[in-house]
Amino acid sequence: MESSELAIEIRDLYKLYGPKPEAALGHIRSRSMRPEDSGHFVALNNVNLAIEPGKICVIMGLSGSGKSTLLRCINRLIDPTGGQIFIQGHEITHASTKELRRIRSSKISMVFQHFALLPHMTVLDNVAFGLRIAGISRKERRDRAAHALELVGLSGWNDRKPSNLSGGMRQRVGLARALVMDTPVLLMDEPFSALDPLIREEMQQELLRLQNTLNKTIVFVTHDPNEAATLGNRIAILLKGEVVQYGRPLDIVISPANDYVRDFVRGINVFNVLSAGQIVDPARPPVVLTGTSVTSLPISRSTAGPVAVTDGTGRILGVVEKTASLGASAADWQSALSQDYIRIAPDQLVAPFLEELSRNGRPLVVVRDDDSLVGVVTGSSVLKALAANSGVKSKCEEARQQPESKSAMAAEQRAG
Amino acid sequence: MDFTDFAMQVASAIDNFTNYVSQKFGAVFDFISAIILGINDPLTAALNFVPAWLVIVIAVIGGFAAGRLPLALLGGLGLAFILAMNLWSAAMVTFSLVLTAALISLAIGIPLGTLIAESKRMNAVFEPILDFMQTMPAFVLLVPAVFFFGVGVVPGVVATIFFAMPLPIRLTAHGLKMVEPEVIEAGEAFGASRMTILFFIKLPLAFKSIMAGVNQCIMMSLSMVIIASMIGAGGLGDEIIRSISRLQVGRGVEAGLVVVILAILIDRFTRRISQKIDPTA
Numbered sequence: 001m002e003s004s005e006l007a008i009e010i011r012d013l014y015k016l017y018g019p020k021p022e023a024a025l026g027h028i029r030s031r032s033m034r035p036e037d038s039g040h041f042v043a044l045n046n047v048n049l050a051i052e053p054g055k056i057c058v059i060m061g062l063s064g065s066g067k068s069t070l071l072r073c074i075n076r077l078i079d080p081t082g083g084q085i086f087i088q089g090h091e092i093t094h095a096s097t098k099e100l101r102r103i104r105s106s107k108i109s110m111v112f113q114h115f116a117l118l119p120h121m122t123v124l125d126n127v128a129f130g131l132r133i134a135g136i137s138r139k140e141r142r143d144r145a146a147h148a149l150e151l152v153g154l155s156g157w158n159d160r161k162p163s164n165l166s167g168g169m170r171q172r173v174g175l176a177r178a179l180v181m182d183t184p185v186l187l188m189d190e191p192f193s194a195l196d197p198l199i200r201e202e203m204q205q206e207l208l209r210l211q212n213t214l215n216k217t218i219v220f221v222t223h224d225p226n227e228a229a230t231l232g233n234r235i236a237i238l239l240k241g242e243v244v245q246y247g248r249p250l251d252i253v254i255s256p257a258n259d260y261v262r263d264f265v266r267g268i269n270v271f272n273v274l275s276a277g278q279i280v281d282p283a284r285p286p287v288v289l290t291g292t293s294v295t296s297l298p299i300s301r302s303t304a305g306p307v308a309v310t311d312g313t314g315r316i317l318g319v320v321e322k323t324a325s326l327g328a329s330a331a332d333w334q335s336a337l338s339q340d341y342i343r344i345a346p347d348q349l350v351a352p353f354l355e356e357l358s359r360n361g362r363p364l365v366v367v368r369d370d371d372s373l374v375g376v377v378t379g380s381s382v383l384k385a386l387a388a389n390s391g392v393k394s395k396c397e398e399a400r401q402q403p404e405s406k407s408a409m410a411a412e413q414r415a416g
Numbered sequence: 417m418d419f420t421d422f423a424m425q426v427a428s429a430i431d432n433f434t435n436y437v438s439q440k441f442g443a444v445f446d447f448i449s450a451i452i453l454g455i456n457d458p459l460t461a462a463l464n465f466v467p468a469w470l471v472i473v474i475a476v477i478g479g480f481a482a483g484r485l486p487l488a489l490l491g492g493l494g495l496a497f498i499l500a501m502n503l504w505s506a507a508m509v510t511f512s513l514v515l516t517a518a519l520i521s522l523a524i525g526i527p528l529g530t531l532i533a534e535s536k537r538m539n540a541v542f543e544p545i546l547d548f549m550q551t552m553p554a555f556v557l558l559v560p561a562v563f564f565f566g567v568g569v570v571p572g573v574v575a576t577i578f579f580a581m582p583l584p585i586r587l588t589a590h591g592l593k594m595v596e597p598e599v600i601e602a603g604e605a606f607g608a609s610r611m612t613i614l615f616f617i618k619l620p621l622a623f624k625s626i627m628a629g630v631n632q633c634i635m636m637s638l639s640m641v642i643i644a645s646m647i648g649a650g651g652l653g654d655e656i657i658r659s660i661s662r663l664q665v666g667r668g669v670e671a672g673l674v675v676v677i678l679a680i681l682i683d684r685f686t687r688r689i690s691q692k693i694d695p696t697a
């Protein structure tokens with residue numbers, strides 16, 4: 001039931017710092033005053049975000065752009081000056097102190113940049129802290145905390161103090177403390193930026209591993225573009241309190257909304273964002289094989305390389321490597337069908353499979369869980385995606401690429 | 417110009433005022449006296465009832481348990497020196513006065529410091545009062561104490577409380593204000609109430625600062641209790657004043673040394689104990 005509704009919805013959110021924030025907000029909303037003339041610091045300026053359940057939404061921006069403020073508005077550690085926030089459809093912007101405490105312990109948990117562990121409590125007690133506040137019995141909270149510590153790979157450290165742990169381990173405790181609450185929403189404020197680069201990557205992978213089974217709605221703040229690309233299903237880019245772009249990583253990388261975003265995503269390693277569904281080759285539509293007929297033959301038979309073959313309902317039957325010699329006979333196609341291909345899901349990253357593609361020429365076929373085909377990834381479709389990212393395009397390439405990238409996107413939209 | 421008349425007028429106005437206050441609020445002063453004597457008298461009696469050797473043994477064992485050999489040695493030798501100087505019972509009187517004054521100072525000071533840290537308004541009210549209290553020279557505090565309580569143990573302890581209280585208030589408030597905002601946010605984010613955050617997060621994390629306040633409070637109490645001998649509080653200060661007035665330099669130095677030793681012992685023991693029970697260690 002809840003799957004159809006948004007996990008978090010933020011509407012027209014403002015946060016102003018200064019002597020009379022409400023009055024100033026009135027002027028800004030009625031457009032009788034520009035934010036910069038209001039005499040107030042506008043930390044959040046008309047933020048709108050819709051976050052789907054089970055997705056990781058990354059909030060990225062320079063230091064001081066309002067990322068932490070936005071995140072803290074979601075659990076109302078900071079009270080917004082105006083606007084609304086809905087968690088699973090329930091408005092929390094006007095919740096009373098008491099309601100708020102209940103919402104915080106049942107719906108939203110949080111991981112902090114500097115871990116924010118309590119140094120006078122053991123690791124286990126730290127993890128159980130939220131449960132203790134929620135009034136869970138001692139036995140149950142200790143069991144659940146121990147389980148959460150196991151989940152993050154820290155069993156055996158229960159009775160140590162946080163000061164005995166390394167930075168990475170401390171943040172695992174921070175993560176366990178949030179996970180143990182079993183909340184649908186997880187807020188993370190630059191949780192890995194205080195860690196060494198190697199540990200940081202390890203933690204990112206750990207988070208993705210956990211997310212695979214936990215399926216939480218995660219709002220993740222970072223200033224590191226590569227971290228954003230690695231983790232985010234969606235990225236919101238914040239500039240001076242405004243969301244200047246909100247979209248999938250690849251869209252942001254390929255078509256940045258302005259120079260600020262362009263500068264930001266320049267550092268993103270494109271292989272971190274290229275998922276299979278996003279780069280299927282539009283020049284390689286599938287062949288449909290139904291009983292005795294063959295339709296949608298490849299437009300140009302001279303195109304060397306494999307095509308995917310589906311049945312009438314779009315389900316994958318196999319691939320055919322050498323199409324040039326085949327006629328329109330269904331039997332010929334049937335006998336040429338091969339199962340020697342790499343099957344990947346639309347949202348899987350292609351990077352790990354590229355070597356196989358280039359060395360052995362095994363086709364990369366993008367197929368959804370229900371066997372329906374999305375398309376085929378080819379060398380040329382990968383190259384096109386890379387070229388689009390490099391930003392160096394000739395005029396004629398640009399002209400040619402426009403419709404193609406659109407159709408690639410359309411293909412992906414069907415995939416996503 | 418001669419201001420003698422004017423000065424006398426001011427003095428008599430103050431006299432009238434204090435007389436009025438002590439008559440009007442006599443019950444309050446009686447109450448304060450009762451509390452102070454209620455703590456100090458049994459404590460003095462107990463400390464003088466317990467034989468000196470037993471106190472020394474307890475100090476040695478306690479020193480060993482709380483810390484290590486040096487602390488045990490310090491405790492044993494220090495107390496033995498006091499006994500050898502034949503100043504044991506005077507020292508116990510002083511010690512009892514110090515404990516009484518410090519106990520009351522802390523019982524008021526730590527909660528007040530907490531209140532100041534938690535409330536901006538309380539902070540605004542008490543900040544100037546604390547400034548004023550801290551700029552008062554120790555000596556001057558004796559005057560109002562004598563006005564309201566006469567001479568003896570009670571005014572001595574009252575003056576000492578006024579002298580020793582500002583620092584633990586300040587250090588408690590400081591410790592609470594210095595707690596990392598992120599840790600407090602963590603408490604809030606997991607649904608903790610303000611009281612939960614205060615008792616389970618802020619106070620434990622402010623422990624070091626609060627204990628520094630406790631230590632300072634006791635040390636300042638000791639120095640003030642010695643001065644308060646001038647208004648009849650008794651104890652080691654009496655010995656010093658007596659030897660000064662009789663020009664007995666040797667005896668004065670002995671009593672002075674005992675005060676120093678008592679100060680060192682109290683300081684080292686409270687530090688060590690607070691390290692030992694520090695929850696954040």
Ligand SMILES: Nc1ncnc2c1ncn2[C@@H]1O[C@H](COP(=O)(O)OP(=O)(O)O)[C@@H](O)[C@H]1O
Nearest residue numbers: 017041043061062063064065066067068069070
């Ligand atoms: N209490 C406050 N009063 C005034 N300005 C504030 C306050 N809190 C935060 N700010 C300002 O709001 C801006 C956004 O802060 P923050 O959300 O922490 O940025 P980020 O997390 O992106 O680095 C900063 O420029 C900061 O100076």
Ligand SMILES: [Mg+2]
Nearest residue numbers: 067068069190
């Ligand atoms: Mg921040």
